[in-house]
Amino acid sequence: MRRAYSDFMKALNDGKFVFTGEIEPKKTTKLEGIIEAAKVLKNHVVACNVTDNPRARAYLSSLVASYVIQRDVGLETICHITVRDRNRLALISDLLGASALGIKNVLVISGDHTTGGDNPGAMPVYDLDSTQFVQMVRGMVDKGIDLNGNPIDGMVKLHVGVVGNPNADPLEVELCKVERKIDAGAEFIQTQIVFDVEKAKRFVKELNSSVPVLIGIFPCKSHRIAEFIANKIPGISVPKEYIEGLKSAGASGNGSEIINKIDMVNVEYFSTLIKELRRTTKTAGIHIMTMGYESIVGKITDRALDGTSR
Amino acid sequence: MIITKSKPKEAVLRSLEDHERVFIVGCGTCATLCQTGGEEQVNEMANILGKKACGKVVVETPCDIRILRRDLSSHSNIIAASDAILALCCGSGAQAIGEFTDKIVIPGLDTLFVGETERIGRFYERCRACGECIIHETGGICPIVRCAKGLLNGPCGGMANGKCEAGGHVRDCAWVLIYKRLEGQGMVEKFKEIRKVRDRSKKAEPQELKTR
Ligand code: SF4
Ligand code: SF4
Numbered sequence: 001m002r003r004a005y006s007d008f009m010k011a012l013n014d015g016k017f018v019f020t021g022e023i024e025p026k027k028t029t030k031l032e033g034i035i036e037a038a039k040v041l042k043n044h045v046v047a048c049n050v051t052d053n054p055r056a057r058a059y060l061s062s063l064v065a066s067y068v069i070q071r072d073v074g075l076e077t078i079c080h081i082t083v084r085d086r087n088r089l090a091l092i093s094d095l096l097g098a099s100a101l102g103i104k105n106v107l108v109i110s111g112d113h114t115t116g117g118d119n120p121g122a123m124p125v126y127d128l129d130s131t132q133f134v135q136m137v138r139g140m141v142d143k144g145i146d147l148n149g150n151p152i153d154g155m156v157k158l159h160v161g162v163v164g165n166p167n168a169d170p171l172e173v174e175l176c177k178v179e180r181k182i183d184a185g186a187e188f189i190q191t192q193i194v195f196d197v198e199k200a201k202r203f204v205k206e207l208n209s210s211v212p213v214l215i216g217i218f219p220c221k222s223h224r225i226a227e228f229i230a231n232k233i234p235g236i237s238v239p240k241e242y243i244e245g246l247k248s249a250g251a252s253g254n255g256s257e258i259i260n261k262i263d264m265v266n267v268e269y270f271s272t273l274i275k276e277l278r279r280t281t282k283t284a285g286i287h288i289m290t291m292g293y294e295s296i297v298g299k300i301t302d303r304a305l306d307g308t309s310r
Numbered sequence: 311m312i313i314t315k316s317k318p319k320e321a322v323l324r325s326l327e328d329h330e331r332v333f334i335v336g337c338g339t340c341a342t343l344c345q346t347g348g349e350e351q352v353n354e355m356a357n358i359l360g361k362k363a364c365g366k367v368v369v370e371t372p373c374d375i376r377i378l379r380r381d382l383s384s385h386s387n388i389i390a391a392s393d394a395i396l397a398l399c400c401g402s403g404a405q406a407i408g409e410f411t412d413k414i415v416i417p418g419l420d421t422l423f424v425g426e427t428e429r430i431g432r433f434y435e436r437c438r439a440c441g442e443c444i445i446h447e448t449g450g451i452c453p454i455v456r457c458a459k460g461l462l463n464g465p466c467g468g469m470a471n472g473k474c475e476a477g478g479h480v481r482d483c484a485w486v487l488i489y490k491r492l493e494g495q496g497m498v499e500k501f502k503e504i505r506k507v508r509d510r511s512k513k514a515e516p517q518e519l520k521t522r
Contacts, residue, residue: 084459088507110466113458113476124459131463132507147507165467173465173489176502180463184504192467234479235470 002187005157006104007076008047012188012212017278018285019301020078020190020214021048021294023069025060027118031072034065038073040294044301045075049107049190049287052080056117063094067101078161078190079103084111087127088136092146095137099156107161107190108133131177131184134160138185161188164213166203167235175207187211190287193218195229195238197273204281212284215277219266219300221293223247242269266296271303311426312340312400313433314347314419319358322396325416329393332359332416333385335407336368337399345430346419347398355398355418364392372403378410389413423455441512447500449491456484462505464488 004010011018021041023034034050041048050069052062066077079098086094098106108130114122128136128147136147137160144152162181168174178189189209193216194200200215207213220226223246230238242265249261277283286304288297326332334352341347349368356363365388369381382389389395394414397404401421408415423435438455444462445452454460458476464485468475472486492501 087510110459110461110468112468115458115476116478126459126461127510128507129459129461129463130466131504135504136507163467165469168465168467168469169471170486170489173486174469176489176498177463177465177485180502180504234473 002159004159006047006159008078008105009159009187011046012284016046016285017305018212018214019045019297020285020287021045021297022051022287022289022291023048023065024051024054024291025062025065027057027059029060031065031068034060034069035072037290037292037294038069038075041297042073042075044298045288046285047076047078047105049078049080052082052109053085053111053117054080056084056112056114056119056122058117058119063098063101063103066098066103070102076105077103078105078107080107080109081133082109082111083126083128083130083133084109084114084124087125088147091128091133091136092140095140095156095158096152099158100154104157105159105161106137107163108137109163130162131181134162134181134184134186142185159187160185161190162186163192164189164203164207165192165235166194166199166215167192167237169235171203171206175203178207178209182209182211188284189213191216193229193236193289195226195236195242197276199237200273200277200283201281204277204283213282214285214287215283216287216289217270217273218289218291219270219293219296220246221262222250245269263296263299267299267303270300274300274304311343311424311433312402313422313425313435314341314344314400315422316346316351316398317418317420322355322416322418323358326359326362326394326396329414329416330362331364331392332362332394332396333364333389333392333413334359334366334396334398334418335372335382335403336366337372337403338368338370341399341403341419342368343427343430344433351398355396359396364388369399369403372397372399373406375406375410378406382410440508441517442508444505447503447505449488449495449497449500451484451488451491453484453488456487458484461485462508 004013023037050062050066062080066079069077110130114124139145140156164178223243226238226243245265249265250258336347336352352366356366371377396416396418397407398418404415404417424437425433426436435455440454457464465483469483473479474481474483
């Protein structure tokens with residue numbers, strides 16, 4: 001086992017059941033939003049992911065946001081780095097910068113294609129792919145050299161994680177790809193969001209990963225969001241019972257009653273899913289994406305853990 | 311083959327606005343097969359330009375200076391008296407024409423890609439001339455071109471139901487195609503290998519090949 005530089009990695013190495021959250025910086029120069037979100041997450045997750053130009057939209061830098069969240073809120077971050085927007089020179093320099101600023105975890109993302117983003121005329125870079133990025137980080141952390149073998153002054157103290165997709169069809173192709181990334185030296189896996197517990201179970205079992213796998217979930221604030229995911233995002237299936245539950249929760253009552261009922265549906269649905277995964281698979285933790293619905297995180301983690309220890 | 315597409319007529323006319331006498335050069339090879347710079351398209355362009363068109367010729371391969379010399383020689387006086395040449399060929403041909411004649415060259419086509427022909431009017435990009443062919447590692451399918459992200463260790467997370475995220479899940483994901491091809495050839499192990507980073511310096515500067 002490699003040495004753990006981060007609390008996140010320590011918790012995983014200790015065999016704790018780990019929760020991570022996610023914060024999305026926007027097209028803004030204001031930091032209040034991410035700081036507030038991080039404060040809400042702080043006591044419920046070991047670390048929070050910070051997205052890097054998600055859906056190919058040009059937003060405030062993930063590196064800057066990660067640094068500010070760690071400095072001002074004291075919440076450890078997992079800084080996303082996409083290979084879409086930077087060539088190897090820029091990737092190396094961001095990794096050096098991240099390590100210098102005390103960021104200890106990075107998650108490499110291929111990045112949604114530029115043509116679907118908010119500046120579709122952009123040049124997609126992809127100088128390295130995510131597997132090659134992992135290999136590069138291994139050289140930097142384990143040997144103190146950059147991609148071309150040039151020595152680095154000072155230690156690079158970073159853990160590198162990758163993404164897997166339990167919804168992928170054909171799944172065997174996805175599994176081969178994730179295995180490659182593990183072979184390259186990835187230290188943890190966080191998955192694309194899953195609603196169907198059977199898909200998550202199958203992924204964890206068939207991958208039989210030698211590194212920890214955190215399954216991604218996304219509690220929806222309304223049935224409309226759940227329906228959007230079910231209908232508009234190819235490959236992700238959302239069980240009908242869940243959508244119906246959200247729908248009836250939102251059908252009557254005043255604002256705060258509705259919020260409470262929606263919360264209850266999410267807490268019930270996802271804590272059951274989490275418990276099932278813990279009971280039947282070697283899932284190492286849960287990655288909770290919220291997009292503005294941070295208040296649900298503590299409620300889900302509390303319920304998922306009641307009667308058990310982390 | 312080099313696949314080309316005609317620029318919109320209005321755009322071509324606009325680029326020719328300031329020129330009185332225009333000589334049209336077509337291509338007898340790729341642009342003829344693409345129906346963008348053959349006899350028919352050269353004649354059609356001459357009709358559109360009317361009096362402006364001072365002459366025309368389809369050069370067998372305008373990207374080859376030797377063939378240009380041969381095929382343009384009988385037109386040298388008209389070309390010398392023209393204001394500009396309208397090139398109905400790929401960008402390489404258009405530049406060779408400019409280099410050879412020293413005339414203002416207006417491109418009449420957009421050069422799209424190195425492609426495979428299914429039938430006339432159906433062309434698919436298959437090679438980006440990357441300088442180091444690796445398709446023996448990928449089941450004979452080029453990931454540089456056919457994966458929208460040019461990944462060497464795909465598929466990416468955007469693949470759904472075997473289709474590619476880019477363009478909205480219409481095209482097949484190259485990495486699923488590669489998997490299936492290798493699986494059919496009993497070579498899935500090849501798929502699982504990690505393909506190393508590419509040496510991009512091969513394409514970082516203008517390429518020249520001088521073997522003699
Ligand atoms: S790998 Fe692809 S782009 Fe490179 S030479 Fe071969 S076919 Fe062309
Ligand atoms: S879906 Fe497949 S072809 Fe499209 S970018 Fe991803 S890996 Fe490449």
